[in-house]
Amino acid sequence: MKNTAVILALVAGLAAGTAACGSSDGTKATKGARTVEIEMHDLAYQPADVKVKAGETVRFVFHNQGKITHDAFLGDESAQMDHEREMNMSGMHHKSGDGITVAPGKTGELTHTFKTAQSVLVGCHQSGHYAAGMKLTVDVT
Numbered sequence: 001m002k003n004t005a006v007i008l009a010l011v012a013g014l015a016a017g018t019a020a021c022g023s024s025d026g027t028k029a030t031k032g033a034r035t036v037e038i039e040m041h042d043l044a045y046q047p048a049d050v051k052v053k054a055g056e057t058v059r060f061v062f063h064n065q066g067k068i069t070h071d072a073f074l075g076d077e078s079a080q081m082d083h084e085r086e087m088n089m090s091g092m093h094h095k096s097g098d099g100i101t102v103a104p105g106k107t108g109e110l111t112h113t114f115k116t117a118q119s120v121l122v123g124c125h126q127s128g129h130y131a132a133g134m135k136l137t138v139d140v141t
Contacts, residue, residue, distance in 0.1 A: 032057060033057040033058060033059045033111060034052075034056060034057070034058050034059070035058075035059045035060075035061055036050055036058055036059070036060050036061070037061050037063065038050075038060055038061065038062045038063070038072070038122075038136065039062075039063050039065050040062055040063065040064040040065060040066055040070040040072070040102060040124070041065050041066050042066040042067060042068060043124075043129060043132050043133065043134050044133070044134060045072075045122065045124075045134065045135070045136040047136070048135075048136055048137065049136065049137040049138075049139060050136065050137070050138050050139070051138075051139045051141065052114050052138060052139070052140050052141075053114075053140070053141060054114060054115065054116055054117045054140055054141065055113070055114070055115065056113070056114055056140075057111065057112070057113040057114075058111070058112060058113075058114065058138075059109060059110075059111045060072065060074075060109065060110045060111070060112070060122070061107060061108075061109050062100065062102050062107065062108045062109070062110070063102075063107050064102040064103060064104050064105060064106055064107070064108075066104055067104055068104060068126070069101060069102065069103050069104065069126060070101075070102055070124045070126060070129070070134070071087075071099060071100065071101050071102070071123075071124045071125045071126055071129075072099065072100050072102070072108065072110060072122050072123075072124065072136075073098060073099035073122065073123050073124075073125055074098040074099065074110060074112055074120060074121075074122050074138075075098060075120065075121065075123075076118070076119075076120060076121065077121060079098075080121055080123045080125075080130065080135075083099065083123070083125055084123075084125050084130055087125040088127075098110065098112065099125075110122075114138070114140040116140065117140050117141050118140050119137060119138070119139055119140070120137075120138040120140060121135050121136065121137060121138070122135065122136040122138065123135050123136075
């Protein structure tokens with residue numbers, strides 16, 4: 001159900017062809033969601049942290065600037081560790097709507113509504129990347 005809602009939100013946004021407006025913090029606003037552009041470099045996300053408000057819907061657009069494939073998986077530390085184990089054991093890719101894999105030179109998107117104030121992570125779970133520190137902190141206030 002959650003996956004369907006994310007897909008429908010993405011399709012609706014694309015179909016509407018909403019224009020983006022710049023803001024002072026380097027993000028773009030779109031109808032119903034704020035867009036945050038993230039660059040994926042080899043073993044790092046740029047920026048490394050993002051601030052959002054509880055209740056806010058954010059569309060993360062990941063641009064893989066690196067030479068290798070990268071992931072972006074959204075969840076708390078416990079979810080990150082569970083996902084890391086799943087990826088290592090089975091070589092699977094993301095089975096939920098909270099993760100994507102982006103090939104070098106490509107772009108991928110994740111849209112998420114942050115319901116409560118908390119700290120959430122985006123992590124890359126290609127072999128050794130998360131352990132090497134490829135994480136982005138989302139501070140929800």
